[in-house]
Amino acid sequence: MTRLEILSPKIDFVFKRIFGNENNPRILISFLNAVIKPKDPIQTVQIMNTDIDKESIEDKFSRLDIKARTDKDELINIEIQIKDEHNMVKRSLYYWSKMFEGQLTEGQRYDKLAKTICINILNFKCLKSKEAHSIYRLKEINTNEELTDLQEIHFIELPKLPKDEEIKDVFDAWMEFIENPISNKLEKAEMSIQEIKEAKNELLRLSANDKERIKYEDRRAALLDKVSALENAEEKGIEIGKEIGKKEGEKNKAIEVAKNLVSAGIDINIIIESTGVEKSEIERLL
Template sequence: MERRLLNPKIDFVFKKIFGSEKHPGVLISFLNAVLKPKNNITDVEIKNTDIDKSYIEDKFSRLDVKAVTSKNEIINIEIQLKNEYNMIQRSLYYWSKLYEEQLEEGDRYDKLCRTVCINILDFKYLKNDRFHNGYRLKEIETNEELTDLEEIHFIEIPKLKKINSEKDIVDVLEGWVEFLRDPESEVVRKLEMTNKEIREAKDELYRLSMDEKERALYFIREKSIRDEISALANAEEKGMEKGIKKGERNKAIEIAKSLLDVLDIETISIKTGLSIKEIEDIAVMKK
């Protein structure tokens, strides 16, 4: 029986494909597609190639890709499957850590290099229809750029519009996002014929999918991520329940206030569900 390909959006697989020293061309192609530099990146040094088993089993760990480009840019790529509603704050925090960690005591500030964070999201997050957004520091009124030392990108996979497989030309970034969305799509199959990096990424995905050891690690990581998503969903549900209960209580208090002049405390307690002590306290506060 033919095995299905592993999901390249699972960070374990993403890191194996885009963060491997065995095929740096994949990462270089992806970075050039995202950053669109005037002069293409020609080389990368991948920093965190190891994947410790403890990280795979930890549902709150981050298996991101870190690299330094031929232009001495520091790049961090993170892929997220679940909306935690904090991606902007989180990305700014990680960016600031990467920027700050470049300096040792006594170093000059001019040693600091351009630092870029790329967030790949499997959910819609920003309030626009573009699947790719890049941000830098700019003047509020004139839009004049202060510096390109800080750059943060968001790639929202669900916002990529359906690509016609008969289309002659597909933007390289669209091709990479389509690969993450559906590596077996007709679009990706067509791109494999003309784009050697996408073909290389597909070959590596196929290799991982056929390797028993890699599949075992993949399923451990997939379970960890499912556990994290489940924990976040439960937290959201409890938060909503708490919010509803708080809203119902506030409504009961307002009703109690309006009835104090026409009904006795015992009757108000029955009608609102508040205790007699609570209504007595409301009566004191109203005075």
């Protein structure tokens, strides 16, 4: 019997199928309470974008994020990214601002604006902090006084998570589920955290469903194409940079030679011919 290949929760299609499942919001509620750690735990959520169309799966530039509203009217956006596009901070600020601004229609009062939270799960290192989970709000830089809690942006950098430590709490359990859903450590957590067990069961169901697997492979292929394109662009940029640096080095060396020839009183035309330095450059050395 062929062993079932488990789909990766790091692929946004799978992540959204599990955490954006309106038929089992308990999974998302548990995840949000573990990440945000609110003083008053979230009791209910309304998942606002449950659909995943074919175009989104095949388009490597589409976003399969999760938008939700809590019982306290907080707006939440969750996104998982597998490749560093070197724009994550600005990207997150942009999407946060769009969600925050989008709450009001013309004529509505500002006091209607609700807390808006962005959660970014990254399969790469992004920030200078050594912590795997960083939380940002608006604060005064000298006194650290918080201006407001209406803005909150989370970055969870998966490569910074401790690898060999035991699962201590629900947050650790969810991170282990995303990183390695079939690990022995997670099996222990399933015994005490019902939502982890439910998420695992949903993942197994997706993995065994041929139609869902085809969608998964389409989405994974689209994301890998994007990663490949980014890596090729980075390599080309490095090559161009090296070539420019090489030419700059050669030019600087030629100018230094021309400078020595000028000091020796050599005719300017001979210097131009022998070094390739332009006449205007040599005249500046005179």
